[in-house]
Amino acid sequence: MQSLTLIVVAVACVLIVMLKPRYGLVVYVAVLTLYPTYLTLPLGTVDFTAGRCVVLVLLLRVILDRSFSTVLRLNRIDVLTVSLFTWGTLALMITVGGNMVLENRAGAFMDTIFAYFAGRMAIRTRSDL
Secondary structure, three states, X not given: OHHHHHHHHHHHHHHHXXXXXXXXXXXXXXXXXXXXXXXXXEEOOEEEEHHHHHHHHHHHHHHOOOOOOOOOOOOHHXXXXXXXXXXXXXXXXXXXXXXXXXXXXXXXXXXHHHHHHHHHHHOOOOOOO
């Protein structure tokens, strides 16, 4: 099943690179909703889901887009999202500790923070939405 996951990720990544960022976000959401998360690509002790692989490409696509000339200005929601994630991670590390927490929170970082900022940068105007 790893080969099927790799094919899905490759097709989604090609679509994201070819399409505008707002449509790349649609591809990412489609992968999240249609492809099961228990089918992963293992890399050592870390398992990458199809959504995590695709969000990396989407975030890079949005950052490297030629029309992306405006600098990302942080607003209150951005600061709140990152600070809540940071506080939750610190609380978990104090309570549980260890390397397992870091692996878990790294995956959660990709699932929440990367996805949030990719979506925020891909949708800039009302017409994008």
